[in-house]
Structures are given as structure tokens and as C-alpha cells.
Amino acid sequence: MSQRFQMTRAAELESLEVFRDFISDCCAKHNIESDVVFELKLAVDEACTNIIQHGYKGMDPGSIILSFRIEPGRILVQITDFGHAFEPASAPRPNVDAPAEERELGGLGLYLIYQTMDNIDYQSSEDGNTLTFTKFLK
């Protein structure tokens, strides 16, 4: 048995807080541990920031559809947009070992998602780009 929640907002920075609150609300309904909630919010924040800043670059921004599904033992978060496709595999690997003053600005978003989520699936086609990440519940 699973439960699914969904919300859609414009791809703009003002929507990030709404998305974070949405994740908090969904998790609160299922008593999810606070460290998992924090990681999910971080991952959603980073992924949506990427879409806002790069996916819809150069165009009047379209929609971001955020869906949250909870199943026994795991949470699936799906983020759909209709902007430029993004290939996560081609993203440069940030040098997290370098001293802070020597690191390049940005680029940590995907790294953080990959570090905190248990499974990541990115699908791109004519009818949208969908990033799905899974968090297993202990």
C-alpha cells in the first residue's frame, strides 16, 4: 500500500520554500525521522535549484511537478520539468577535499543528492525530464 502526494509550481526561486514545506508536511503525516526529512529537503532543494537555474535557462520558466510517494520501507520523490534536458552523469565531480577557499562555487548540489539518496533515476524525453530518487527507511 502506498500513498502519493503531488504539487506543481513555477520554476522560480520563490517556489523552493513551498517545495521544502511540502516535503516536511508529507513526512510529518508519516512520522518520518528528522534526519531523513532533512536529507529529502536538501535533495529536493538542490535538484529544483538546478532546474530553475539551468533547466529553464533562457526561457520563461515552466512548471516543476514534485511528487512524494511513501511505500513500505522507502520514500520515492519524483521531480518533473519541461526545460532543457540535463545529463547528471556528465556533471563535473566537485573536489570536496580541497580547502574551502580553493573550491569552485556551486556544483555541490548533485553531489549532495547522490550522497544522501539510495537510488537515483534520471529520465529525459520529449514530454519532460524526470528525476526520481529513493530513500530507504530503516
Added chain:
Amino acid sequence: MFKRLIVRSESKRIGPNPGNITVSQLIGDASLPVTLKALNSLPENPKLRLYRTLIPIQVLAEFDINPRTWKNPDKQTQVRVEADSGSDRVKISAWYGDDPQNEFFYLELADNPYNGIDLNFLLANNPISQRFYTDIDAEEKETLFGTVRRNLVEEEKAMRAGLAPGQIREGLRSSQTVFTHIETFLNMLSHHAVFLEPLTYVSAHIFERRGFAYSKGHQLMDTINKEFQPGGALHQALNGSTPFRQPRQWRTVRGRAWAIQDGILEVIGKKWDDLKMIKQVGRHAGVNTFPNAEF
């Protein structure tokens, strides 16, 4: 770095040769999309059987048109399908009475360059309601729904009668049924989505309610809603300077639409163009850029 990453891109997937279609293609992988151009290469009868699913039988029944024969009780043909071999589009029209120009239903779908389907046009009018000549100007030139020319006298009459910009008669209020049919048809062809450009603010609002999201223009719709609120620039521009800019119009979808038709977006440095919407088959996006809207 990656615990587990799967990247899939469906854009390289190629459907059947758009030039023709064969039984082997139809009985092949049912998940591959079939283009309209391919469908149009079918013989006439199977082609009509497939396209018949696009016209809701409830809409035809309203006007005593047999959904199987497309004829009225006087045995006159009332529906026409244009889907010529070699064409990448289908146009379906249904009319009331003797005049094929008196259409109450018109639907045009076309292949797009991205292996998808565009909804180019959808009209569902009540053919026995009053007609407003907003589609032609005083010199009888076509206004293209008020986009290139305007017939201000007729537009004002239409607005006062409760119509939206672009309408020449009141609607049939059948968009939900029509979209269910379109979506079923797309699913039959294994397409994942339908794309369109909303002609007016009213159209965009209706398409939102039917489950569409924006690939372009969601932010513009949010801005429009914000600026129509009391204190906003569009709200202030509803100053009674034209019949289409009356103070109370910010409250309704139609009122806003008429003001936008009248060019009010110039106040915020925007234009009503280049919005694009997408409906993923089987998914309602839940977009609502005018919460608690009054139509």
C-alpha cells in the same frame, strides 16, 4: 561518487517509419509511438475507425448525430475528417444544420518535430446560441480570434453576453469529455503527451483544470495573478479607460482575459505569447495559477 545512478533518455527512441504503416508495425512493440502521418497512410476505413474515437459520442448525441454513421436523422452527413495520406495532421469538424461552415466542433491534431502530438485547435461551440462576429472586422477581414485585428463592437457585445475572447458563440462545456477522448486516443497511439499553446488566458485556465502543466509561461501566469490582486499594477490598470478594463474584472477569469486581450499586459512589460502547455497522458499536473477563481 554515485551510489547508484540510472540515466535513461527516450528521445532516441524511434517510432514506425512515418511514411507508411503496416500491419507488422501495428502488431509490433505496442509501446512505440505511431505518428499521425503513419496513421494517415492507412486505407480510408480503418483510418476513420481510429479517428472516430476523437469525437465524444455525447457531443454528437446533443445534435442527433449518429456516432457510427456521422449522419443526422435526415441522413445528411454532419462530420468531416481531413486526414489525407502524406499529411501529418488530422482535422475533424462537425456542424449543425445544412451549412458545414456552422461548426460546433473542430479539432486539429498534428505531429510535431519532437515525435509528439500538438493540439493545434479545439473548438466546441453551442451552434444554436447567439453568434458574435468577433472573428471578422468591420471590413470583413479575418481577425484570427482577435490576435491580428479586432472587432471592438462585437467583442464588447460578446463580453457582455458572457463569452471569452476568441469565442464567437457560447461554449458547449464539454472540454473534460473531449480531453478524455484525446488522451485515450493518444494512449492508443502510445504517445506520452500532448502539447499546445493557449490562445487566451481563459484557455490556459481551462487547460490547467484539465491537467496541463507549462513548459513555458508558468511564471508569467503567476505574475499575472499577482499583479491583478489589489495593489498590483494590472489591478490599477483596470481604470475604466476602455470597456475591457473595468475595475471589477480582476475577480474573474473572463474579466482578466478580456483585459489581456485589450493589451493590459503592456503595463508590466509582458505580452500574451509564447506560452506552451503540456499534458502527460494519465497525469494531472494540478497547476492552479488563479486559486479560488471565479469564471
